[in-house]
Amino acid sequence: MTWISSRWKIALMIAPAAILFSLFVIYPVLYSLGYSFTKFQGFSAPEFIGFDNYVALGSDPFFWIALQNTVIILVVSIVLLVPSSFALALLLRTAIRGAGALRALVFGPAIIAPILVGLIWVFILDPKIGLLNRLLAIFGASPVQWIGGDTLTPYMISIVFIWSSIGFAMTIFYAGLQLLPQDVMEASSLDGASSWQQLRLITIPMMKETFGIVTILMITNVFKIFELVYMLTGGGPVHRSETLVSYMYFVTFTNQQYGYGMAIAVIVTLLGAAASIGYLALARGKKEQEA
Amino acid sequence: MSSILKDRHLVPPSEYAAEPPAPRTRSKVKRVGFWVGALAYLVTFLIVLPLFWIVLLSFQPSGNILSNPFDLSQLTLDNYINAISQLPLLTMYGNTILIALISVTVGTAVSFTAAFALTRMIFRRKKLQSALRYYLLAGLAVPVYILLFPVYRLDLALGVFGTYAALILPYIAVSIPFNTLLLTGFLREFPGEIEEAAIIDGAGLFRLCWSVVLPLMRPVIATVLIFNVVYIFNEFPFASILINNPDLVTVSLAVSRFQGQYSVDYGGMMAAATLVLVPQLVIYAIFQRHVIAGMTVGAVKG
Amino acid sequence: MHLPFRRTHSLRRLAIGALAATVTAVALAGCGSTGGGSADGVTKITLSMQNADVKTADPATWAIVQAFQKANPDIEVEVSGEAVADHLQKLSIAAQSDTLPDVFWIYKANAEEMFSAGKIMDLTSTLDDLGLTEKFPASTVSNFSQEDKVFGVPYQGLLTGLWVNEKILSDNGLEKPTTFDELLTVAKTLNAKGIPTISNGANQSAFSVWSFLTDLDRFGYSDKIEGILDGSESFNNPDFLTLYEHIAELRDAGAFASNVSTQTYQQAVDQFTSGKAAMLDSGVWASSAIQESSIASDVSFWQGPQFADGVGEQNIIMNVASAPLAVSAKVSGDQTKLAAVTKFIDFYYSDAAQQILVDNGQPPVTTYTPTIDATTQSALKSALDAAAAPGVTSPESQPDLLVSTPVANAMYDSIYGVIQNQLTPEEALDLVQKAIDAE
Secondary structure, three states, X not given: OHHHOOHHXXXXXXXXXXXXXXXXXXXXXXXXHHHOOEEOOOOOOOEEOOOHHHHHHHOOXXXXXXXXXXXXXXXXXXXXXXXXXXXXXXXXXXXXXOHHHHHHHHHHHHHOOHXXXXXXXXXXXXXXXXXXXXHHHHOOOOOOOOOOOOOOHHHHHHHHXXXXXXXXXXXHHHHHHHOOOHHHHHHHHHOXXXXXXXXXXXXXXXXXXXXXXXXXXXXXXXXXXXXXXHHHOOOOOOOOOOOHHHHHHHHXXXXXXXXXXXXXXXXXXXXXXXXXXXXXXXXXXXXXXXX | XXXXXXXXXXXXXXXXXXXXXXXXXXXXXXOOOHHHHHHHHHXXXXXXXXXXXXXXXXXXXXXXXXXXXXXXXXXXXXHHHHHHHHOOHHHHHHXXXXXXXXXXXXXXXXXXXXXXXXXXXXXXXXXXXXXXXXXHHHHXXXXXXXXXXXXXXXXXXXXXXXXXXXXXXXXXXXXXXXXXXHXXXXXXXXXXXXXXXXXXXXXXXXXXXXXXHHHHOHHHXXXXXXHHHHHHHHOOHHHHHHOOOHHHXXXXXHHHOOEOOOOEOHHHHHHHHHHHHHHXXXXXXXXHHHHHXXXXXXXXXX | OOOOOHHHHOOHHXXXXXXXXXXXHHHHHXXXXXXXXXXXXXXXXXXXXXXXXXXXXXXXXXXXXXXXXXXXXXXXXXXXXXXXXXXXXXXXXXXXXXXXXXXXXXXXXXXXXXXXXXXXXXXXXXXXXXXXXXXXXXXXXXXXXXXXXXXXXXXXXXXXXXXXXXXXXXXXXXXXXXXXXXHHHHHHHHXXXXXXXXXXXXXXXXXXXXXXXXXHHOEOHHHHHHHHHHOOOOOOOHHHHHHHHHHHHHHHOOOEOOXXXXXXXXXXXXXXXXXXXXXXEEEHHHHHHHHHOOOHHHEEEEOOOEOXXXXXXXXXXXXXXXXXXXXXXXHHHOHHHHHHHHHHHHHHOOHHHHHHHHHOOOOXXXXXXOOOOOOOOHHHHHHHHXXXXXXXXXXXXXXXXXXXXXXXXXXXXXXXXXHOOOOOHHHHHHHHHHHHHXX
């Protein structure tokens, strides 16, 4: 491998991605970071105000509500989504008739634009016109304020997020399962390992990297949830169901407080990165413990 | 056992890739009971249920959608006629497919070479290698709204505003973190002896990537392609800011036009959603074969 | 579609490995560009509006543009639009990059900022030359002026209030109310039958509180606002508190739909036009939707309740100019464009174009007296009649148009906060005061 890894070859392999990424992602982030230190309303000239926007976040109750909602959604989604999508990948890998068609169908929700996902679930969760309460009414149960009330909205957003992501996560797990060395699997079943033992002792440990990929993707995706909230409740009542990005959108584009909005965006980016790094550190710590 | 493996790598890659995977798939997967199958069908049904809901609503007259969506007596094709007559179908699919084709090809290619270098090539400074990987991965945490304004100005400065490149360039760039995560993750687990065999066989860097590693990564590449295509079909924030020429509208932009400020045609949106959904499901079904075809990879790893 | 391969020539040498693909992508992209010149003697002007689909969502503007192009075949108006938030976002970005459209819809507060920054054109002399200054109501001109310079022209009229389904009222033995106490009685009676009195929706449309904004003017808003903004008075004052407590009374009487927080404005309109709510909080722009519905003949317009404990004149109706249309400052530097835009403005306020507004369910913005068909435009006629009723006056401007966008949004939130029982009247008022303090 060494002789193939000359310095200019490495540079040539990485440069296109690194240049495009730096120009269209990193440079814009730094640009917006600069704006987060200004008071900028969108139409007049920006005015430098140092850390004032970040300080103001501390006393902005809606920001804290949005943060709290995001954390609830993060915990509920990750705890439920990662194991269930893995289980689903295992299930749809078995030799059942039409497994391929089932996989395509399960992936269906992941294809729908988030804004439409939100719209579909409005017709399911809305306390008055939604499917769920119509069904409850048939059984004579009293209606539940699934969305738009004081408490349930973030949990419902988690459910919708899980629904729209499960096919996505399942596909990655499925690809990971396909890369497992079959001879090891065959050998272990010849050795008389039960399916459960094989799963726990062989499959899952060998899938560590895949679990990492799915978890990090889902963490960073939760931090980007916007359209679901926008369609389901518009962030209401009175910003009680905002997530960080939906609140950032409100501040930036509805309130036209561009500088303040960018400060929130910077915080969202840092939190997303911190959560991912935190997970990686956790996973690594565990690995070393085992080793 | 490893000698058998190496022999397999000496087979020219084209023939190797063409090897039929089918006979192996059945035998190695355990036979499963009736209940497992039933469970799989039940879970799939539950997941798909909301999709049936859109399809049902897409055939309802607008008056029924909010008031009486279960009424099956007045189903109509009006929403489809309306959606098809209002959507610039040819333009929007043409544009989106062109943009997706270029962005996804280039995005996957540059991500693959970078991911290969970041996992398989030998850096003099190991720290630099992992720092570069984290640099690219950091993009995963960036919400798109932070990018809109600067990217708009960047497009203007580069003189690409009002062209396909205005969207293609940011689409490639934002796909890089995701692609890198997936590709580096799976490349790390890639068995080293295959490369060694190829190098001993006299393969250069290009042949190693293109003819040896890439075919074996098919399930992952297929996954990357699927996700990138789906992303571009649904991407709205960039498209709404960077496209101001009706000739360049994309699918998501055209569909969003159904949602005006003071009038929302829910039936039309549902019909449009169905129209957008179906071709994407077909694309997935096609690529999915490649994910399955990757099963042979398992046989060579050891 | 032509692929301009010539662009790749100079770059071909560089195109090795993966770089080749990137470069091709850039070059391929060249085929999308179109120049906006006037090669064939046709002058093109761009008009950017606050609706994603102008043709269906804003038929009045669309019809005026079509009529204008017919009358001026040498001028082409390119109409584009996005939903309000996207539209403003686009304009903000365009203003920073000097790529503003020629004519565009914009909030008054934003227009003022852009005018100070020299981004939009001073229209004073244009309007004087065209003799338009006299054709507008005086309040419109003063509303869109900064130190006697006019920065915008009125887009459409903002005539707001409550649409009333009189049949629902009479079926339940009720009469169309005049005072707040009567409205409260209506709400209690209808709630017992499970009918919402006032249809509105906060989801993605927190701004849909028009009738309550007029109520603020029935509690002395126009006299107080200057003091509130300069800090000598608080938004949380006893008069406003009285109003907000009245809103809470309405809520407790069951005046609002149970899903007011997840319902959008459009759903609220639908609820009303399908005969499931007695009143709709909206404005004259809803007249077309009402006219097309089956309840059209039962509907009349109501200016809103009069309060026994209100402040100042109670017999008022909100009938003011809405947001302005502004002209990019760059237009003044281009003589052909300037001439075309001047012609467009002249046409927009001609009697013919004002009649087009009326034909499409909008009130005229000039002093023109339109012809209205009493049966096919009964809803619009009812609103215009209410505005012209003897003794009724209008405030100079709608309360939210006199403050910055964040304060206006806080105002909407405060009203919906009480309606949705999320905020007490005091908390609601403090929310607005906090937004003012943050300025």
